[in-house]
Amino acid sequence: MAPGTAPAALRRRRTRERLRTLGFLSPWLAGFTVFFGYPLVATVYFSFMHYNQIQAPAFVGLRNWKYVLQQMPLFGPALWNTLWLVVVMVALRVAFGIGIGLLVTRVKTGAGFFRTAFYLPYLAPPVAATVVFVFLLNPGTGPVNEALSAVGIDAPNWFNDPDWAKPSLVLLSLWGIGDLMVVFMAALLDVPKEQYEAAELDGAGAFARFRYVTWPSITPIVMFAVVTGVVQTMQYYTQALVAGKLASGVTVGPGSVIQPGYPDHSTLTVPQLVYSLGFQNFNTGAACVLSLVLFAVAMAVTSLLMRRSAGLLTAED
Amino acid sequence: MTRNRTLHWIAVHATAVAAALFFVLPFVFVFLTSVMSDDQAMSGRLWPHTWKWSNYATVFRTPGFLDWWKNSLLYAGLGTLFTVCSSLPVAYALAKFRFRGRRPAMMLVIATMMLPPQVVVVPMYLVWAQQLHLAGSLWPLIVPMAFGDAYSIFLLRQFLLTIPKEYLESARMDGCGEVRTLLRIVVPMARPGLAAVALFQFFFCWNDYFGPQIYAAQNPGAWTLSYGLESFKSAHNVDWNLTMAATLLVMAPVVVVFFFAQKAFVEGVTLTGVKG
Numbered sequence: 001m002a003p004g005t006a007p008a009a010l011r012r013r014r015t016r017e018r019l020r021t022l023g024f025l026s027p028w029l030a031g032f033t034v035f036f037g038y039p040l041v042a043t044v045y046f047s048f049m050h051y052n053q054i055q056a057p058a059f060v061g062l063r064n065w066k067y068v069l070q071q072m073p074l075f076g077p078a079l080w081n082t083l084w085l086v087v088v089m090v091a092l093r094v095a096f097g098i099g100i101g102l103l104v105t106r107v108k109t110g111a112g113f114f115r116t117a118f119y120l121p122y123l124a125p126p127v128a129a130t131v132v133f134v135f136l137l138n139p140g141t142g143p144v145n146e147a148l149s150a151v152g153i154d155a156p157n158w159f160n161d162p163d164w165a166k167p168s169l170v171l172l173s174l175w176g177i178g179d180l181m182v183v184f185m186a187a188l189l190d191v192p193k194e195q196y197e198a199a200e201l202d203g204a205g206a207f208a209r210f211r212y213v214t215w216p217s218i219t220p221i222v223m224f225a226v227v228t229g230v231v232q233t234m235q236y237y238t239q240a241l242v243a244g245k246l247a248s249g250v251t252v253g254p255g256s257v258i259q260p261g262y263p264d265h266s267t268l269t270v271p272q273l274v275y276s277l278g279f280q281n282f283n284t285g286a287a288c289v290l291s292l293v294l295f296a297v298a299m300a301v302t303s304l305l306m307r308r309s310a311g312l313l314t315a316e317d
Numbered sequence: 318m319t320r321n322r323t324l325h326w327i328a329v330h331a332t333a334v335a336a337a338l339f340f341v342l343p344f345v346f347v348f349l350t351s352v353m354s355d356d357q358a359m360s361g362r363l364w365p366h367t368w369k370w371s372n373y374a375t376v377f378r379t380p381g382f383l384d385w386w387k388n389s390l391l392y393a394g395l396g397t398l399f400t401v402c403s404s405l406p407v408a409y410a411l412a413k414f415r416f417r418g419r420r421p422a423m424m425l426v427i428a429t430m431m432l433p434p435q436v437v438v439v440p441m442y443l444v445w446a447q448q449l450h451l452a453g454s455l456w457p458l459i460v461p462m463a464f465g466d467a468y469s470i471f472l473l474r475q476f477l478l479t480i481p482k483e484y485l486e487s488a489r490m491d492g493c494g495e496v497r498t499l500l501r502i503v504v505p506m507a508r509p510g511l512a513a514v515a516l517f518q519f520f521f522c523w524n525d526y527f528g529p530q531i532y533a534a535q536n537p538g539a540w541t542l543s544y545g546l547e548s549f550k551s552a553h554n555v556d557w558n559l560t561m562a563a564t565l566l567v568m569a570p571v572v573v574v575f576f577f578a579q580k581a582f583v584e585g586v587t588l589t590g591v592k593g
Contacts, residue, residue, distance in 0.1 A: 017416070020495055024410035025422070027403040031464025035441065036429060042440030053443065103336060106329045117337045120344070123575050125524040127543045128567045131550055132347050135557055143346045143363055175340065235433040238526040242547055271435040278439040279531065287439050295436045302431040306424060 040295075043288045051284040064285035068293070072286065077265040078273040081166065085236055085269065089170050090229035094222060097180030102214075104181060105188045115185075122178025130242040133172045134159055138247075159247035162266040169239055169267065180225055187221040188214065227305040234298055237271040244268075270294055351561035358558035372562045376549075381537055382563070385545040388533075392455045392541055393522035399462040400469050400518045401511060407465050408473035409499055413485060423474075430467035434527060442531055453536035458528045462518075469514045476510030477503065512581035516574065523571060542567045 022029075047064055049057035068075055100118055107114050121129065136144050137158035148155040158168045195213045204212065241260070248262035260276045261268025270290065278287030350358055351372060353365040376382060410416075411423055446452035480503065488498040504511070526543050533539040540548075546567050550560045 017414075021410055021414050021416045024406040024414070024495070027463070028407040028426075028465035028467075028470060031403075031461060032425070032429065035461045035464065036437060039437035039440040039444075042443075043437060046440060053447075100336065103329065103333055107333050108326065109330060110333075114333050114337060117340050120572070121340050123520070123571050124568050125543050125546075125571060127524070127526050127546050128564045131546060131560060131564050132343055134550075135350070135561065136343055136346060141359060141557070146363065175343065231431045235435070237435070242526070245547065246550055271433055274435045274438070275527075275530075279442070284439060284443075291436045291439060294433055298432050298436065299428070302428050305431065306427065 043291050043295075046284050047288040047292055049285050052282045053284060054282075057284075060285065064289045068286050068289040074261075074265065074268060074273055074276075075290075077261065078268045078270045081240075081261070081266065081268055082234060082236065082270045084166060085169070085240075086230055086233045088166070089173050089233050089236075090226060092170055093173055093177065093180060093229055094225050096174050097177050097184050097225065098218075098222070100177055100181045101184030101188050104185055118181055119178035122176045122181075124176065126238045127242055129172060129176060130239045131246065133168065133175070134243055134246045137168055137171075159243050159267075160263055162264040165243070165247075165263060165266040169243060172239060172243075183221060183225060184218070187218045191217045227301065230301050231298065231305070234294065234301070235271055236269050237275075240267040240269050241272055241275075347561045347565060350557055351565055353558045355556060355558060358556060369558070372558050373566070376559055376563045376566060379549065379563075381540065381545060382549075384538060385540050385542045388455060388539055389523055389541040389543070392459060392525070392529075393519045395459050396462045396522040397515050397518045399459065400466045401515050403463050403465045404469040404473055404514065405504075405507075405511070406499065408470045408477055409503060411470065412474045412477035413480075413482075426467045426470050426474075430471055438531060445532065452532055454539050455529065455533055455541070457532045458522075458525070466518065469518060472514050472517070473507070473510055476507055476513075480506050509581055512578060516578055516581055519574065520571060 046057065048059060048061060050060045050063070051057035104111070104115055104118060124132070136142050139145055139155070139157045139160055142158075144158075145155040156164045158164050191214055195217075196209060199209045199213050244260065244262040244267040259265075260272050271294065274287050274290050274294065277283045277290060346363070349363065349365055352368045352370060353362075353372075354367055354369050357366060411419065411426070441457075442452070445457040449457075451457050484502055484506065485498055488502045493501065523541075524543055525541070526547075529539075529541045529544040533541070533544065537545075546563060549563050553559045
C-alpha cells in the first residue's frame, strides 16, 4: 500500500461510519424534526398571530402575550393550581414513596402479597382511577363518606369543594405510588447492611439510623424522584380534567364545552388551559403563548435535572 | 431482644396491613358496586343484596363499547410495534457507536422525554386536521410512533449499555454488518429490555386520554376505552354500578398483562431510576 493512499482509505471509512450512524439515527432525526422542531417553530409563529383556525392568521405583535400574561382571568388560577400541585403532590408522593418503600423492605411475612397490593393501583389507567376516586369520594352515596359519617366524622365534599378538590387529587396520586415504591425499594436494598449494624452497635435509634445511614445513600434517588415528579406534575392533565368534569355532574360527552376546573377553577391546570384556549375557544395565539410559557418552565426544570442527576448520562457520554 | 423483635414484627406487619387496606379497598368497593342492582347502587349500602352479574353484559352491549376496545387494541398494538421497531436502532447507535454529537443527541432525547405534550400540540393538530385531513382518527397518534419515541429510546439505551462490547466485536470479526449484528446478536440479548419498553408503550397508549381527546374526539367511532369511559360515566350519570363494571373492564387488560409480564415490568421501572 502506497503511503499516500492510507489517509484516503481512512477518510472513506470515516464517511461510511458517519453514514451508518446517521442511518441508525434517522427515524428519530426525522421524527424530532417533523413532530417537534416544526411545531415548536410554528408555536412561536402563532404566538404573534391572531388565528381562529378559520380565517387566515393575522400578525398582532405582542397582543397575545399581553393578553395571556396580564389580562386573561384564568391564567392566575391555572398557574397557582399547577404550582400548588407541583409542590404538595411531589413532596407528599416522595415522602409516601419512601415510607412505603421502607415498609416493603421490612415486611417478612407475605412480602410478595404486600408488594403486589401496593403496586397494583399504579397500573390502573388514569381515567379509570379517577372515575374510581370520584365514586369513592362522592358526597351522596360514596363509601368513604358513608363510613366517615357512621363513626360521626363530618366528611368533606372532596371533589365538589374548591378547598378539597386538589387534596383529593393528591390522595388519588398517593394511591398510585407503585412506581416510586419500586424505585425506592431498589435504592433501599442497595444501602450496605454493615452500615446499619455498625450504627446499631453505636446505639443509634431508628430515626438516627434513617438520618445518618439511609438518607445519605438514597439522596440521589430522592433528587431524581423529585425532579421527574416536578416534570410529570407540570403535565398534570387527565386526572384533574376528568375529576372536575365528572364531579360537576354535567351530563354531556367528552369534548363538550364546560367551564374547566370545576369546582370554581380549583382543578384547572396550565395544560388544561392550553387545551381550553386552543381547542374550545379556538384562540390559537393565546394557546401558543401559554404553550411557550410551559415550555420555558419545563426546559428550566429539565436542565436542572441534567445537571443534578448525573446518573441519567453515563460517564462515557 | 426477642420480645423486642416480636414487637417490631407486629408493628411492621400491622402497618403493612393498614397500608394494604388503603391500596386494595378501592378495588373491593368498585367490584362490589359493579354487581349491585340499579336501586342499590344509588343507596349508600356497601354489600350487594343481589349479585347482578348481568351488569357486565349490559356494559358490553352499550353502543360503541366494543368499538372502543377495538380502537384501544389498534392504538396500543400498532403504537407499540412501531415504537419498538423505530426506537431500537436509535438506542443502539446512542449506546454503542462513538460519534461526534453523541452527548448533545442524548441530552436532546432526555429533553424531549421531559417536555409536556401540550407544548407542541396546537400546530401539530392544525397540520393533521387541515393539511392531512386525518383528525377524527387515531392515525395522528400512531404514525409518529414509527419515528422513535424519546422515552423508549432512553430506556432501551440504558439497557443496551449493559451488553458487553466483546459480543459485538466478535460478531463484527465474523463479518457481520451492523444491521445483522443488531438483529442476530443484540435483539436476542436485549429481549428483557425490549419487553419492558413494549409494555410501557402499550400501557401508555392504553391509558392515553390527551391524545384521543385531541384527535379522536370529533368521531365517536375512533374513541378508545380510556377516552370513552368518561363519556360512559356522563351518560350513566347515577348508575354507578354500570360505570364501575365498565371501569373494571378498562383496567382488566392492564392487570392481566402485568401478571404475565411482571418481571419485565419491574426491570423496566428500575431502569428508569438512576444507576450507579
